[in-house]
Amino acid sequence: MEDLKQYKDVWRQQEYKDLQVDENTLSQMIHRKSSSIVKWIFYISLIEFLVLTLINIFVKLDENETDLKQMGLGQFMNWITIIVGYIIPLFFIYLFYKNYKQISVTSTTKALIHSILKTRKTVMYYIITIVLAITITLLYSTYAILHSPEYAGLLADYSTNGELLLWGIVILFILAVDGLLLLFYFLLYGLLVRKLIFNYKELTKQ
Amino acid sequence: MTAELEKRFIKELEENQNIIHKVCKAYTTNRDDHNDLFQEISIQLWKAYDKFRGDSKFSTWMYRVALNTAISLYRKSKRSIKTGELYDNSKELIYEEYDDTTEVQLATLYKMIHQLNDIEKALVLLYLEDKSYREIALCLGISEVNARVKMNRTKTKLKKLVNP
Structure with missing residues (x-):
């Protein structure tokens, strides 16, 4: 190949006669819906916030509060519900909105990609936080159950390896739930921002 | 508005x-x-x-x-x-040896551009538009030195693509 410079003239001469769009069509075009990746990230993130918040609400509704109180978990569950159900989602929604508003198509390419990835990362941190909260709640509840006189007696009657069995079931359950949530997230995340991550690495490469 | x-x-x-x-x-x-x-x-x-x-x-x-x-x-x-x-890139396939018309040159150029990644494409486009390295750096959000380095790498890549 000869030098790229030689193509400068020919580049300027391009006319695209067959592709010209008239004012009328342009006028209609600019009012159509955008299909940008940012819009998808916004919708998917909102769905994730909603789904996880709904899971929190349903988990709370399904709890047998009397049983929890008997096990000494009433206070613990109240705090968990307030923190995981309200404080954490509100904090992350605020962060997400703040980052989302900073996305500007007129900034530099590097700054634009960085702000999109930052917005998406906020959702990733939210998911990790919820997954951790679910894990800690399940582990703590299991521990409390095993140490409550009523349930410990029941387990002892059921099997000699009752405690071990319960831990096994709980850990398997945690792994399955956490694994599914993380797999779903990384698939979605990977598909959406794979191109952006690649381009960002290209830009930051020295 | x-x-x-x-x-x-x-x-x-x-x-x-x-x-x-x-x-x-x-x-x-x-x-x-x-x-x-x-x-x-x-x-x-x-x-x-x-x-x-x-x-x-x-x-x-x-x-x-x-x-x-x-x-x-x-x-x-x-x-x-x-x-x-x-x-339609047919012209470039037929007339590649007589690479002297604007259309054929353009087809060849786009064929090369299509083999680059997104960032390299941006560099080449801005370069062809006669933008200075400072302007290229300002558009992409990188340093001027880095813009030069990337542009040189892209040119080398283009050469390799044409003459492997």
């Missing part, structure tokens, strides 16, 4: 639309994708138009938004892969 503003925008968009076509042709390989990207860039330009202060030329501002959309915001529609009509 007012009707007056929209009218002014449409006029400028129509006059400068070749900039968008250049970006679309570099970042897509068929007509459907070209049209999709053209529409997305137009939408993004209109959404950002009220922030355009006129500090730079409209065409420069347009280039930045168009490249940013192609690199960061655009998602190729799956539909177009099946139905899209490929750009």
Whole structure:
């Protein structure tokens, strides 16, 4: 190949006669819906916030509060519900909105990609936080159950390896739930921002 | 936004639309994708138009938004892969040895551009537009030195692609 410079003239001469769009069509075009990746990230993130918040609400509704109180978990569950159900989602929604508003198509390419990835990362941190909260709640509840006189007696009657069995079931359950949530997230995340991550690495490469 | 503003925008968009076509042709390989990207860039330009202060030329501002959309915001529609009509590169295949007409040269150039990644494409496009390394660096958000280094690497890559 000869030098790229030689193509400068020919580049300027391009006319695209067959592709010209008239004012009328342009006028209609600019009012159509955008299909940008940012819009998808916004919708998917909102769905994730909603789904996880709904899971929190349903988990709370399904709890047998009397049983929890008997096990000494009433206070613990109240705090968990307030923190995981309200404080954490509100904090992350605020962060997400703040980052989302900073996305500007007129900034530099590097700054634009960085702000999109930052917005998406906020959702990733939210998911990790919820997954951790679910894990800690399940582990703590299991521990409390095993140490409550009523349930410990029941387990002892059921099997000699009752405690071990319960831990096994709980850990398997945690792994399955956490694994599914993380797999779903990384698939979605990977598909959406794979191109952006690649381009960002290209830009930051020295 | 007012009707007056929209009218002014449409006029400028129509006059400068070749900039968008250049970006679309570099970042897509068929007509459907070209049209999709053209529409997305137009939408993004209109959404950002009220922030355009006129500090730079409209065409420069347009280039930045168009490249940013192609690199960061655009998602190729799956539909177009099946139905899209490929750009007509037949001329370059037939007349490659008599590489002296504008059309053939352009076809060769686009064929090379299509083998580059998104960032390399942006570098080549800005270079062909005669932008200085400072302007290229400002558009992409990298240092001037880094812009030079990347441009040299891209040129080497292009040479290797043509003469493997």
